[in-house]
Structures are given as structure tokens and as C-alpha cells.
Amino acid sequence: MAFGSRPTGSGKHRGSSRLSRKTAGYAGIAALATTGVVGTIAAPAFAADNSGPSMEDTGQNPVVVANDLQGDIVAQADLQQRAADAVTAQAQAEADAKQRAAEAKRVAEAAEAKAKSERETAERVAREEERKRLNTYVSPIAGSYVSTSYGAGGAMWSSGSHTGIDFHASLGTSVRAVGAGTVVEAGWGGAYGNNVIIKHSDGTYTQYGHMDSLSVSAGQQVAPGQQIGLAGTTGNSSGVHLHFEARTSAQYGSDINPLAYLRSHGVNL
Numbered sequence: 001m002a003f004g005s006r007p008t009g010s011g012k013h014r015g016s017s018r019l020s021r022k023t024a025g026y027a028g029i030a031a032l033a034t035t036g037v038v039g040t041i042a043a044p045a046f047a048a049d050n051s052g053p054s055m056e057d058t059g060q061n062p063v064v065v066a067n068d069l070q071g072d073i074v075a076q077a078d079l080q081q082r083a084a085d086a087v088t089a090q091a092q093a094e095a096d097a098k099q100r101a102a103e104a105k106r107v108a109e110a111a112e113a114k115a116k117s118e119r120e121t122a123e124r125v126a127r128e129e130e131r132k133r134l135n136t137y138v139s140p141i142a143g144s145y146v147s148t149s150y151g152a153g154g155a156m157w158s159s160g161s162h163t164g165i166d167f168h169a170s171l172g173t174s175v176r177a178v179g180a181g182t183v184v185e186a187g188w189g190g191a192y193g194n195n196v197i198i199k200h201s202d203g204t205y206t207q208y209g210h211m212d213s214l215s216v217s218a219g220q221q222v223a224p225g226q227q228i229g230l231a232g233t234t235g236n237s238s239g240v241h242l243h244f245e246a247r248t249s250a251q252y253g254s255d256i257n258p259l260a261y262l263r264s265h266g267v268n269l
Helices: 021-035 067-135 259-266
Strands: 038-043 060-062 147-149 165-168 174-176 180-187 195-200 205-211 225-231 241-246
Touching: 195 225, 205 225, 241 259
Parallel strands: none
Antiparallel strands: 038 060, 147 165, 165 241, 174 225, 180 195, 195 205, 205 241
């Protein structure tokens, strides 16, 4: 042995045996599989194996994740995905509910608008029909005819001529207002007997004389065709009939042709 040389395999720094770091790594893996802990294995007690592949001696060697820990990670990821899916589904459900509510509101508003439009149309039609009805004129006695004309002369009339027209009628026949208006007189009218005078919306007046009885009173509003009394022969009368006049005022002497008046308002006589 040369001076200063050291025998192979002797001294405190001699090389490690075949129980190398590789062997220690295997032992660490076995321990990890038993404990289920992820970590590193300290290996200060094992020296490098000069005869085989070696790893850099950092003092800590990585170990593989055990199968059961991998399963936990997969399960946790699955739970997180399910939670995320549930949140997404909830958000979608809320969005769908809002959309359905908005659609229901739109349908309700459309139905309400349609109902309102139909209501307004019906009201407008009703008003128009009422306006037409109120502007309608009728004969004072339905189905009758003129028995004495306007302006006929004779001693029967104080003015020397007939100031109205006479309608044929039987006792108790219904006498009607020829148009809408306000009753300004209802009662005894001297030579006219029981009579009614009506003021109409156009400012004209109509008079109904010799009636047996009256159905209205002064101040009352009447509609076209409304009964105002029954035909008779009261006052200066030669028999049952209706004396009808058209006037420009309520006063005697303001008479106008009643037949022309009725015809101008659409009454066919």
C-alpha cells in the first residue's frame, strides 16, 4: 500500500452499499401508500450509490400521489362541477321564470288594451245610436193619417183657418212625442182641451191637443216615440182625433206647416 493512500472500502467516508437512494425511494412510496400523505422523504442516511444511476442529493426526494388521494381529488372536482351546474341551472330557471312572467304581463296588457278598445268602440257606437235615436222623429200616432190638413178654412177655428193638422185616432190611442225634447206645458189648454207642448233641441215646438188624458208633466224630458197621453175629444173638438201643431215658439200664432215640418225630419206621411 502506497503512503498516503486509503484502502478501498475503509474509512468513515466509504461509499454506500447497494441499498441506495433508489431503494430508499421505494421504501418511501410504500410508506406513502400506507399513510396516504403527500410529501417528501428525507434521506440523509443513505449515501450515493456510485455503481448505478443517482439523483442529485437535495435531501428531499419527490414521491408519487397515492391512488386514494387521487380519488378524493376527482370526487371533489365532481362535487364542484355539480355545484357549478346547479348554480347554472338555477340561474337559467330564474331567467326562464322572468321571461315567462314578462310574456304573461305582455299578454295581459295586450288583452286589457283590446278589451279597452272594444269597450270604447261599444260606447262610441252606443252614443252614436243614442244620438241618432234622439234625432229621430216619428209620427205622433203610429200608423195613422192626416184627416184635416193645415190651413183648412172654416168657422170652427177662431183664426178662420186650421193652425195644425188632425190625425185620425180612436179613443185611448197612444199619442207620442214626435222627437226628443222638454215638456214646457202639460194640462188644460182652453179650446185645445188637455194638451202638451214640447220644446225640441232645434228650438222648435210641437203641440198635441184634445187628448183624453196626459202621461207627462211640465219640465219632463221625453224621447222620440215616448207616450205623452191618450187621444180623446176634449176642448173645442168635433170628435176623437189628435190636433197637432208645429211652432217657432210656445205661443199661439207662431205655427208653421206641421206636415212639412215632420217630413223635413224624416217622417214619411
